[in-house]
Amino acid sequence: MIGFATKRRRRLDLRGAALGLVLGMGLTVACPSIASAQQICAADLNNNGDAADEGEQASCLATTSGAWLCPIQQVDCVADAVGQYSCPVGAQYACVVKSTGGPPACSPNQCADLATNPIVEEPPMDDPGTEPNGAIDADGNCLGQIEIFSGRGMRCRPPGLSTTFSNCCKDKGKIVKDGMGSSIGSIGTKIAVAKGVFTGMKAAYVAFKAGATASEAASAGAHALIVGLDPTSLAVSLAINFMMEFLFAGCDSQDMEAAMLRSSGMCHEIGSYCTSSFLGLCLQKARGNCCFNTKLGRIIQEQGRPQLKAFNGNLWGTAKKPMCRGFTPEEFQALDFSKIDLSEYYADIEARAQSDIRQDMGERVNAYLKAVNP
Structure with missing residues (x-):
């Protein structure tokens, strides 16, 4: 059982040397030096197959012997009649004295060096969706593949190491409404809502990273979000409050984008996958989604795909690699809407x-x- 700890921070870049220490996890952890911050440990305390939950990662403690002690499940050693100490959780675990003093202690969880065993990070999903403005011929006919109710693959992260144990998938209520923007006037290839939300969340995130306050960043995000869109389709005050809370929580722009669309009923969640791991042990999970430009699009996709042979055996792809394409005109015509609720x-x-x-x-x-x- 091995793993990792990092500083609890409001800022969002938790990679590389900035990883450091996790504070406030219910653990008594001495403030270590930069060197000791590279010795880390983790344990699957709730037996759910990962170490992504709060309290399951920690920075190891320096000892007088030069070894390292994992504070997770740490216990004091017991002395026998002649003063020899042994570990009550297993004789195979060494008893050591922390540099800060106190009785000898031991832990069943081993420490590992972050410098020689780096954390493996998965980047955010990169799914631009179907381009809604493809080439047309002289008569105005689309030359590309038409997709109806197309979507985009996006992820948001539940509480874990990289999100400083904040829930970046939190449902904050309906913010975006169906029919957002005059550009979505037909059932065709448009995915302007998803792209509009992306523009707004990216603007807020970039501003926050550049040093703007959360309020300033959220206002910039809201301005970018409503440009060219019908403002009555967006709960602006809710959007601003949403962005401020998520920026402070340590969520990135895709977390915010996916969470806003999920809250508005426009996403189909496919499942969870690991985005941050250390020596094979997962430290941070993410939820993979297909997000659409309308709630109606999501409903028809969910109930229409099982009707079509093209989706048999692979309705949505995987959580890590969602399949969010729209229907072809032929597939859409083949749908039995009497079976769609x-x-x-x-x-x-x-x-x-x-x-x-x-x-x-x-x-x-x-x-x-x-x-x-x-």
């Missing part, structure tokens, strides 16, 4: 209609008041 979407439309009316009335009243009281 759209009640979730109808309920959403009815609820949204009332809220949109109230929002529109409020905006009109505010605009009037500003006009008559400049």
Whole structure:
């Protein structure tokens, strides 16, 4: 059982030498030197097959003998009648004295050197989706492959090492609504919502990394998100609060993008996979998703794919490599819509209609008041 610990930080780059120490994990850990920060350990305490949960990684402690002691499951050694110490969890584990003093202690978990056993990191998914503006002929006919209700593969990360144990998949309520943007006027190849969310989240993340406050970064992200889109399709205040919370939590731009679309009901989760591992032990997981430009697109994809032979045996790909393509025109025509339950979407439309009316009335009243009281 081996693993890793890192500093709890608000900033988002936790790779390389910046990994350091994890603090506040329920462990009593002395503040080590830079050298000791490279000796790390981990254990699968809850027997779920990984060491990605809080308290399952730690920085090893220096000892007077030059060895290292893992603080996870550390216990004091027991002395016999002649003063010889032994480890109560197993005679094979050495009793050592910490450099900070105290009685001899031991741990069943072994330490490893980060310098010689580097952490393996998986980069975020890179799925641009289907290009919605392909070449056309003189008559306006699309020359490429038309995809209906196409999506993009994205990941978000639950609490773990790389996210400083914050939940970057957290559901924060519906922020993006179906029909966002005038560019989505047809059932065709558009994925403008997903790309619009990507633009906004990237702008917020870049601004935050450049030194902007979370509030400034979130405002920049919201501005980039609503440019060219119908502002009534976006809960701007919720989007700003969402970005501020996720930036402070240590989430990256794809975490935020996926979480916002997931919260809005536009993603199908495929499963989990490991994004950060050390000597074969997983330290950080991610949830792979196919995210679509509308909630309606997600519903039809989920219920339509099982009807088509082209998807038999491989409905969604894998969590690490999602298959998020849209339907071809022939596949779409072959769908039996009598077997597709759209009640979730109808309920959403009815609820949204009332809220949109109230929002529109409020905006009109505010605009009037500003006009008559400049």
